[in-house]
Amino acid sequence: MVSKEDVKYIAELCKLKFSEEELEEFTAEFCRIIGFVELLKEVDTEGVEATYHVSPKIQPLREDKVEPSLSREKVLQNAPEEQYGYFKLPRIMD
């Protein structure tokens, strides 16, 4: 089942931080969810083709035609800060 370490790891991947209390809570919740999914394992899927997508639709393909883009003003409307037309962020290096 899911351990507290697993929850911590998933939180890290999502760049989230939780208190000890929250970690306990999520661990219990994750266990319940996984437990529920475990139930599905009881179904006999012998000879059933794997579902690779749940949508019954087929993706329509778009013609390669240029549509108007937003003005730069609009593009930057939600930017926390801007400079020379760029979104400006504190330095981030990989």
Place this chain on the structure above:
Amino acid sequence: MRYKTMIGLEIHVELMTKTKIFCGCPNDFGGDVNTHCCPVCLGLPGALPVLNKSAVEYAIKAGLAFNSQIATRTRMDRKNYFYPDLVKGYQISQDEIPLCSGGYVEIEKEDGPKKIRLMRIHIEEDTGKSIHTEEADTLLDYNRGGVPLIEIVTYPDMNTPEEARLFLEKLRATLKYIEVSDCKMEEGSLRCDININVIDTQTNTRTNITELKNLNSFKAAVKAMEYEEKRHIALLEAGKNTEGETRRWDEVKNETIVMREKGGVADYRYAPDFDIAPIVIEEEWIDEIRNSLPELPHDKKERFIREYGLPEYDAGVLTQSKELADFYEETNKYAKDPKQVSNWIMGDVLRRLKDEELEIEDLKFGPKDLAHLLELINSGKISNNIGKKVLREMFETGGKPEKIVKERGLIQISDEGELESIVKKVLSENQQSIIDYKNGKDRALGYLIGQVMKATKGKANPQLVNKMVREMIEE
């Protein structure tokens, strides 16, 4: 060979569609910062991506050109990671079911052809571009975000940096042939990551794989691989191993430098992207695309051998790029001797281009001009050597050969009367050489001819001078 190097490549190629992969924003390089963006490629809530038909078509074209299997049902997946150049917190890519699987690229080695197998080719969106300023800020331009990419992944079938280079050259030439990408490394439309390690075949120990990134030219890629090959072998010889890490090539220091340690494989938590329904590719469409493929490098090479009677080597060189092959064929339309055209292009033209790091497209003169130059030589109006001189000027000024010859007064002197006085003068000034020649020193003849050529600034017809000098000495 005790040590065996294994090289696998991951190549990202931007497709030259008119619009981005999931929205109608223009896909072109160098637009004003943040002006090719819309709610879809900015990842604004509620925006719905719709797959570009041309992006799928171009990727299928590439798959067919590399002999891959094309999936008739596929899907897009989300690759989750956080980096500010990725607006949504996930990249729309393909995981389990790539559009194209398998296939190969055949490279021409000196000891024969070799097949480099492909694992897959999938489609995905490009990320935005970040610039790190000196003031410790990161600036982001999302014009590139959502540009269609194909990622081509090979098996580690290359055993030398040279094989990897040949593979990259062939891959680039083919992608340019089928016109799905301009493959300009300097503009980032072709980017290559390298996985490399070495096996000691005696002890069967192998080094951990090093990933090489940020290679901005094939030359840099080769240097980085050569450097790594040596580093891995040295560690093996010392009974040590490499750290499984990512390195980059430092152009100034001429060495690879650690970018990040591997510390656990990245966990991207791939999941199907439910904004995009299953993609169904009709067999008929695949056939249609197959039929629309232009002649590929290999077929063109075979045709050049057949049609122009060229040696295999010439045909191979001339079909390296579509532009070069087109230039050759176009020149031939106006010229008479296909092998002569090949000699001039492979010799003086390519050498000069290589020296100046230019492509055939950068030439200031056209195929017709080159054909006219050869015609001037073949008709005896100018000598071969003067022809080379004229070609040099054509490189620099793009001038027409006839005009250069006329303006510079380079027309070959083939008139005996005109040459007679010059030959006489040279002979009278070089009595000793005449004696030497008569005493059996053949070199003296060459010297005398050289003096006549010099006196005419290279314009005299060399065959004629040769004949006249001999005759006059005999008299």
